[in-house]
Ligand SMILES: Nc1ncnc2c1ncn2[C@@H]1O[C@H](COP(=O)(O)OP(=O)(O)O)[C@@H](O)[C@H]1O
């Protein structure tokens with residue numbers, strides 16, 4: 001079942017179009033990752049979905065309700081964790097949670113119970129009575145997440161939940177999100193960490209320069225990528241003609257990467273090592289290692305967005321030239 | 326029910342984190358005291374306390390309310406905690422009422438601090454307390470919404486203060502509290518009649534020293550219209566500017 005449905009959603013800031021007619025959906029019960037580089041339009045999209053930014057055009061349906069017109073109704077069933085903690089510095093962790101709960105109409109005893117429950121669950125019970133401003137970055141992020149789920153929302157939105165915090169807290173947060181999802185919360189998160197998306201998400205949308213260029217299951221993306229066999233040779237020195245002579249000798253392969261001391265080749269067929277050894281020997285290239293590379297989501301990302309980034313860059317260059325003329 | 330809960334929570338949080346903080350309490354006391362002192366010194370001691378009381382009361386309300394909003398709104402907006410309120414399932418009107426009610430209460434209390442001081446010095450019988458309270462309340466409401474209008478138009482706390490002074494200082498001299506309107510140069514008088522404080526001050530003078538010059542109904546009408554108008558413009562601006 002589709003719990004979020006976005007159709008031709010755009011956002012303009014003056015002349016600049018930050019989000020360009022994007023369409024996709026999120027299924028109930030999944031973790032959906034919105035993956036893209038800085039400035040791609042992730043925060044702008046999340047702001048439109050949660051009611052902090054007004055779409056220039058397009059449609060948002062969240063849990064069957066109009067996400068533009070009836071945003072106040074929608075806000076009842078969603079939780080929001082912004083990219084920067086926005087709790088009150090002067091209030092304690094506990095008071096912050098209790099205050100947030102009251103905004104959703106939770107009664108006193110209910111919200112106090114829930115606040116302690118969450119503080120304990122997030123390992124913040126000792127810090128519960130300390131003011132928020134005395135928290136470390138990781139603790140702040142955790143409390144912000146706790147505040148986002150205090151009213152047990154159906155959908156939780158998180159904008160870069162692990163950016164800028166220590167490795168340990170980041171891992172705890174990922175585990176908390178996974179557990180939360182297993183209990184039934186649909187999660188929409190943005191990230192620019194590919195491994196995070198790979199580990200957490202069921203489906204991923206790639207966003208580059210305001211365009212959603214692919215939405216797919218992580219499993220499918222990986223299966224697709226792993227159809228290709230990749231081997232990296234570590235060699236003493238690469239030469240200018242290495243690439244062309246390799247391609248001449250082995251017409252079926254693709255050269256993925258050539259750096260000073262390594263060359264990475266790919267093929268949809270099984271790669272036999274011996275012919276390559278012979279080739280290097282014949283060309284007096286000393287080789288010290290041959291390593292199988294298991295394609296990860298990173299390869300997919302480069303494959304999907306890399307091309308597009310180049311293409312979009314070229315398009316922008318073209319536009320600039322036109323303007324000058 | 327749910328809405329009342331959110332309203333009280335926001336109000337209580339603001340009172341606890343802002344209004345009961347020592348700097349703000351003392352601001353509320355120092356201000357009326359310095360005004361009273363200034364008039365004492367200027368008139369060499371032989372001051373008509375009852376005559377200047379409405380003026381000092383009105384200014385305490387005006388300065389108390391407008392400076393608080395720079396903190397409770399502009400500062401929270403800068404720190405982004407205001408976003409949390411915008412993201413909550415409560416209507417913008419209710420939210421802004423909750424944010425301003427604290428300021429209005431603070432303004433009313435501020436307005437009666439000079440009365441407390443005056444009570445040690447002179448006999449205050451003869452004041453129509455009910456009317457005085459209504460006047461102070463109306464002044465507090467209009468100047469709070471004036472402060473809200475300013476707070477929504479700027480993004481830095483110091484800008485809010487500067488912009489407020491742009492309204493506040495002319496009001497001191499033009500609202501008829503210290504210089505009777507009839508003594509103002511003719512070309513300034515229309516300006517006086519544009520300022521909401523002129524009407525609030527007139528009501529207050531009537532209550533304290535029985536010397537009003539504008540019909541009561543007109544005073545009430547202008548104050549209510551100003552208050553409602555400023556509130557609506559402010560929430561409209563928030564819709565436009567803060568939900569970007
Ligand atoms: N309020 C704004 N006014 C103008 N441009 C903006 C505004 N907010 C974001 N942008 C621009 O929109 C683009 C997308 O920004 P953002 O959504 O924050 O990206 P991301 O979160 O993916 O890093 C960026 O180029 C950014 O500069």
Ligand SMILES: [Mg+2]
Nearest residue numbers: 042043083159
């Ligand atoms: Mg962002």
